[in-house]
Structures are given as structure tokens and as C-alpha cells.
Amino acid sequence: MKHSEVKHRIIETASLLFYKNGYNLTGINEIISEAGIAKATLYNHFKSKEDICLAYLQFKNINFLQDLEDFASTKTKGKAQILAIFDFLNQFFMNKDFNGCWCIKTVAEIPKDNERIRTEIQSQKNEFIQLITSLITNNLAPLNKTQTESLARQIYLLYESAVGESHLHQADWPIKESKYLCSLILA
Incomplete structure (x- = not known):
């Protein structure tokens, strides 16, 4: 198997485990076992669990931003493209594997002084704000x-609140209410 394919399999496996079980409850040996690789293979690709976590966060973010942008572009130009972020979230929530925000889950588990992971998460949240900014710029007066x-x-x-509260309550009403509040501020 190619080097890049093995690395991708490690990232996908770690992503599933970190998102489902959390960063702290997922051990290196579990990732190795689930990915079907040797310990040496894992360490040929990643120096530490923290490096795997950074790859996981980047993997999730790239897919999230692209999928969200693609989804919003299918909606009618105007406020509907902005409100689409909540429709996208609702579809994500309806997925049986929904477990809240991977960034918030991870940042809650790391020590406060872990700057590498915290900086990555802040960067991803800023990229999301930039995507929203772009939607506003392209769809509003x-x-x-x-x-x-x-x-x-x-x-x-509003979006972040909807993610956290829908996960907490295991219901989609926070998403619907956040979308409604968003429609009010867009009016």
C-alpha cells in the first residue's frame, strides 16, 4: 500500500475514534489496531498522538468547509445561502454518528497550555467565520x-450554540431556533 494511503487510513481511523470516543479516551494502540497497522508504521507517519490529533482536526475541517460551501451554493442566491448553514447542520445532526463539534470536544480535553492544538482550532473557527463572511458579502446588499x-x-x-445545544439535548430544536434568530438579524 502506498505511503499516502496508509497515512490517510491512519487519519480516517483516528478521526472516527477521536470524534466518537474523544481525544483522551482514544489510545495509540486502539488507532493501530483499528487501522490494521504496526506501531512502527504509525510512528513513520506521525511523531506523536498530538500530531495525529492535528491531522484529524485538519481532515475534519477541510471536508466540513468544502461540504458546507457546496451545500450553500445549491440554495437560491440571497439570504437562503446564508441560512443554509443551519440546514447543513440539521442534516449533520440527523446523521446517526452526530457527536457535536469536533473542535470544541477536542479543546475541552487538552491542557490549557497546548498551544499547537488550540491554535489549530482557533484557525479553523476563523476559517469558518471567513466562509460566513463570504456568504454575507456574496448574498446581501x-x-x-x-x-x-x-x-x-x-x-x-448562533451556529456554534446550535451545534452544542443540539448535541446536549439530542434534539434539533436548537438548530431550528438558531436559524430563526439568524433570519431575524438578516431581515
């Missing part, structure tokens, strides 16, 4: 930069 940035952060906070 022109706003100044300050207004656009503020609106993007407000929508981001």
Missing part, C-alpha cells in the same frame, strides 16, 4: 467591513 465582520461573528455564535 453591501455592508461596510465592520458591519460584515460583526454579522459574520453573530451568525457564527
Whole structure:
């Protein structure tokens, strides 16, 4: 098997385990066993569990941003493309494997001084805010930069709240209510 295929299998396996069980409850030996590889193979690709975690976060984020952008583009131009982020979240929630936000789950498990993982998560959240900013810019009447940035952060906070609360309550009402509040601030 090619080097890149093995690495990808390790990342996919770790991603499933970290998202399902959490970072701290997933051991290196479990990743090795589930991926069907030798310990040496894992360490040929990753120096540490932290490196695997960073690859996991990046893997999840790339797929998330692309899938969300693709989904929003299928909606009618205008506010519907912005509100689509909540429809996308609702589809994600309906997936039997929904377990909340992988970033928030991970940051809750790492020590406060773990700058590498914290910085990666902050970067991903900022990329998401930029995606929302782009949706606003492309779908609403022109706003100044300050207004656009503020609106993007407000929508981001509604989305993040919807993720956490839908996971907590195991219900989609937080997503629906967040979408409604978003529609009000877009009016």
C-alpha cells in the first residue's frame, strides 16, 4: 500500500475514534489496531498522538468547509445561502454518528497550555467565520467591513450554540431556533 494511503487510513481511523470516543479516551494502540497497522508504521507517519490529533482536526475541517460551501451554493442566491448553514447542520445532526463539534470536544480535553492544538482550532473557527463572511458579502446588499465582520461573528455564535445545544439535548430544536434568530438579524 502506498505511503499516502496508509497515512490517510491512519487519519480516517483516528478521526472516527477521536470524534466518537474523544481525544483522551482514544489510545495509540486502539488507532493501530483499528487501522490494521504496526506501531512502527504509525510512528513513520506521525511523531506523536498530538500530531495525529492535528491531522484529524485538519481532515475534519477541510471536508466540513468544502461540504458546507457546496451545500450553500445549491440554495437560491440571497439570504437562503446564508441560512443554509443551519440546514447543513440539521442534516449533520440527523446523521446517526452526530457527536457535536469536533473542535470544541477536542479543546475541552487538552491542557490549557497546548498551544499547537488550540491554535489549530482557533484557525479553523476563523476559517469558518471567513466562509460566513463570504456568504454575507456574496448574498446581501453591501455592508461596510465592520458591519460584515460583526454579522459574520453573530451568525457564527448562533451556529456554534446550535451545534452544542443540539448535541446536549439530542434534539434539533436548537438548530431550528438558531436559524430563526439568524433570519431575524438578516431581515
